[in-house]
Amino acid sequence: MPLLVPMIDGHRRPHGPYTVGAALLTYLIPAAMERSHASVAAHDIEIRTAAPGLADRVPARRVTIDAGLSDDERILVPAPRRTLRVANGLAELFRRIVEPGGVLVVCNADEADPTDAELLDVMMRRIPPHILTIEVYSDGPEPPPDERGPAELWSLVERGTREGFLHAVAELGERGLARTTPGGRPWWRFAQRTATALGALGRTEEARALWDHVRRASLDPAVLAASAYGTAMLDARHPDPAGRDLGRARGWINQAIAISTLLPDPAERAFKLGFDLNGLALVEVRQGRAQEALALVESALDLAKELGEAHPQHRMVLLANRGQLLARMGRVKEALDDYGAAIAIDPFFPDYYLDRGNLWFDLGRHAEALADYERAATVGPPMPEAYYNRAELRLATDDLPGALADLSYVIELDPGYLDAYVNRAGLLAGLGRDEEARSDVTFGLVLSPGHPHLLAVLGQLETAAGRAEEAREAFDLAIAAAPGLASAWANRAVLRYECGDPGGAVDDLTRAIDLEPEPDLYANRALALRALGRVKEAEADEERSTPSR
Structure with a gap:
């Protein structure tokens, strides 16, 4: 079988994230544009993410607001799972445009950036071998040492932050730190991006150590406030609740608020103080104090009014956070309004469509929920959560084939x-x-x-x-x-009845009914009660099992 492209050196050092992906796209896209322009256009985000050199060939159709923001205004760092979405989108594109029967050979695979390792894994899982055979080798030529200076490294770190290349940000950020003077502005920028990436990757103690280093190296109040905030979030956002220390988080975020309150520049103070208040709101939520959290977010929104049109992403996040809190308190109409306002700021940010869709779903407004889930699925690369939520909706509306198809696609995207x-x-x-x-x-x-x-x-x-x-x-x-899982009690009751233990079945069904009083459970308990000769109780259950007209 012919090589799809010449052997690709997958070592991350010369070209960074998506070295393999960019080489494939650079080779395939020109011909694919001629054969199937629509297939290429449908994956504009994935292509431009992996191969920015093709930006002039593949116009952006779906553009989030952060593309036009300054570094200081861009506050959202994509979650680690974004690269999985990009990899799935690329695999689906390659499956459409690769001529069947080719072979892809990659050397230095052991030194590939995690984005390429993930992409190759997804491609091998989702592209049938008769379309593309993939061979990977660990050996290959060693590239020259990385001698890039701070300016070039900073450009790569900034791109990595925007795109969610967190491993690359952590690795290149540490090189940037080593090549800049501790405490200086360039060093601080590397430190902030690196610590944020480390925290997002779950490398909490490394991130904490770097924030400590920042505090020892700087006297800048804004830097010290930001480092206090970053340290607080390591505890407040820890994915394992057992790993959170909310008391420590509160201490650090209080320090951030105290410092930000004293910043002399009004705009900087309004932004950073609002940012910190939003962080404290997260601590309050984690401690079950939703009303206090809501007051903090509303204070942050008041401060955001002082920023004019600046920092739109900050306002978007605050609106969505307030919407989440309002929904938790049952103030659904206001929550929907806030989500709508957040979506209007950035219509191509998918997360808030999911959140609003869940609200519609809870209200029984299935058409609106479906529209939001499908919008979330189309504004970016394949998103497992959008299809999972749509499957839940289809189950609720008895569309079993549709639900099964969605769940199968979710597992295909994310095993x-x-x-x-x-x-x-x-x-x-x-x-x-x-x-x-x-x-x-x-x-x-x-x-x-x-x-x-x-x-x-x-x-x-x-x-x-x-x-x-x-x-x-x-x-x-x-x-x-x-113990609160009603289906387990109900199904164990079926087993006990079939095994000749109607008394045990009644006990289990009674527990299930206490948890979820469904008509079918009453009908089943009536059957078991009759087997025990408890006719009057059985008749009462039969009455309960019949829906009222």
């Missing part, structure tokens, strides 16, 4: 998406596709051993297969892990 396995396993079991459901349960339990919902589905499957002992064990484990 580690646990909730998609949980929901698809339950759906497949309900459709009688037991072997497929068992496969999802198996994969899901590898991701999350002891997951109660998966164990409950496993119990159903074992019941259907006639393995009562295994089914009972699965249900018992599910109930022990999640």
